[in-house]
Amino acid sequence: MGILIHLTPTTVLCLPPSSSPSTPALSCPQLASVLSLSLIASPSTSNTPTGTWRSPVGEVEAAVYHAIVHAGYRHIDCAFAYGNEAEVGSALKRIFAEGHVTRSDLFITSKLWSTYHTRAAEGIQKSLDLLGLDYLDLYLIHWPIPLNAHGNSDLFPTLPDGSRDIDTNWTFNQTWASLEDLHKAGKARAIGVSNFSVPYLQRLLEGAKVVPAVNQIENHPLLLQTKLVEFCQSKGIVVTAYSPFGSIGGPLLANPVLKGIAEKNGVSVGNVILNSLCRFTQLSFGTGVIANVGAGE
Amino acid sequence: MSRGIVVIPKSVTPKRIEENNKLVDLDEKDLATIAGLHKTEGIVRFVKPGWPVNLLFDEANWGENLRSLL
Numbered sequence: 001m002g003i004l005i006h007l008t009p010t011t012v013l014c015l016p017p018s019s020s021p022s023t024p025a026l027s028c029p030q031l032a033s034v035l036s037l038s039l040i041a042s043p044s045t046s047n048t049p050t051g052t053w054r055s056p057v058g059e060v061e062a063a064v065y066h067a068i069v070h071a072g073y074r075h076i077d078c079a080f081a082y083g084n085e086a087e088v089g090s091a092l093k094r095i096f097a098e099g100h101v102t103r104s105d106l107f108i109t110s111k112l113w114s115t116y117h118t119r120a121a122e123g124i125q126k127s128l129d130l131l132g133l134d135y136l137d138l139y140l141i142h143w144p145i146p147l148n149a150h151g152n153s154d155l156f157p158t159l160p161d162g163s164r165d166i167d168t169n170w171t172f173n174q175t176w177a178s179l180e181d182l183h184k185a186g187k188a189r190a191i192g193v194s195n196f197s198v199p200y201l202q203r204l205l206e207g208a209k210v211v212p213a214v215n216q217i218e219n220h221p222l223l224l225q226t227k228l229v230e231f232c233q234s235k236g237i238v239v240t241a242y243s244p245f246g247s248i249g250g251p252l253l254a255n256p257v258l259k260g261i262a263e264k265n266g267v268s269v270g271n272v273i274l275n276s277l278c279r280f281t282q283l284s285f286g287t288g289v290i291a292n293v294g295a296g297e
Numbered sequence: 298m299s300r301g302i303v304v305i306p307k308s309v310t311p312k313r314i315e316e317n318n319k320l321v322d323l324d325e326k327d328l329a330t331i332a333g334l335h336k337t338e339g340i341v342r343f344v345k346p347g348w349p350v351n352l353l354f355d356e357a358n359w360g361e362n363l364r365s366l367l
Binding site: 200224257275 | 366367
């Protein structure tokens with residue numbers, strides 16, 4: 001049975017029975033409140049025009065400032081591909097300057113984008129520079145798919161036929177070895193993956209010196225992925241759930257069955273989902289739940 | 298949104314933060330209902346970027362006709 005840690009203000013986190021040697025940072029008791037700054041690529045769009053989009057200037061910065069200073073958040077889930085790490089960095093700079101918290105109070109995650117698989121040291125340094133930090137608490141491989149580092153786009157390079165320009169000469173095992181080096185060098189206190197299935201994880205583990213601390217995956221009542229979660233638990237990998245309300249617009253918040261349960265208990269549908277995910281995980285495995293506090297608004 | 302990218306944290310509302318924080322004592326019947334929801338409503342994966350590869354997920358897979366990277 002996992003240990004259920006409940007912390008203010010946002011969510012709950014279940015850790016595996018014992019932390020694996022590679023996950024000391026994850027025992028940080030302030031991990032549970034997660035501010036996620038994700039952008040989500042539309043499933044139907046093969047040609048994502050990332051780089052054309054930016055949130056209105058200052059919006060992300062204000063959100064980060066508010067979350068940490070006023071709402072008690074201590075864990076920020078970032079990624080290079082979200083395109084807003086500079087704004088997160090601006091907020092952190094101000095927060096540190098004003099003395100609200102220190103770096104060691106925070107748990108900051110970022111993710112290596114696919115076009116940087118062949119140059120992970122460059123990838124993490126870009127994120128560190130944007131965030132204004134000298135280390136990350138957790139660095140993840142965002143997707144197990146290496147994309148051409150020298151293609152027609154920095155984020156989503158495509159081939160002439162419009163399909164994504166995958167680097168078939170590189171494996172994610174090589175990427176993982178690079179992350180192990182970054183971990184060893186102290187750039188990332190813990191390293192992990194995101195969007196890895198069981199077969200992909202098995203392949204990763206074949207050559208791994210460090211077991212991934214985390215696998216961040218989509219997880220909610222309509223996508224429990226029980227086998228994957230149990231596999232991760234068996235390897236000591238903490239599962240972090242993204243899109244617990246069903247991603248864009250939070251469609252699960254409107255689910256009639258979940259609404260009925262929420263009304264019966266006198267709580268919100270979000271409460272029901274987050275609590276049920278943690279109850280499921282508590283029974284059999286360790287899971288962190290990332291709730292986008294602004295989702296659906 | 299039609300351009301394929303959406304930002305999530307448009308705002309950080311204190312109300313929602315407090316809401317999410319609440320520990321709810323769901324009974325076994327409620328939990329069983331939630332755990333079985335996918336049986337009646339189907340397994341749904343919401344985040345499906347158009348990768349031209351099969352990522353070999355068990356449930357709600359996408360890209361079944363594509364090759365994997367393994």
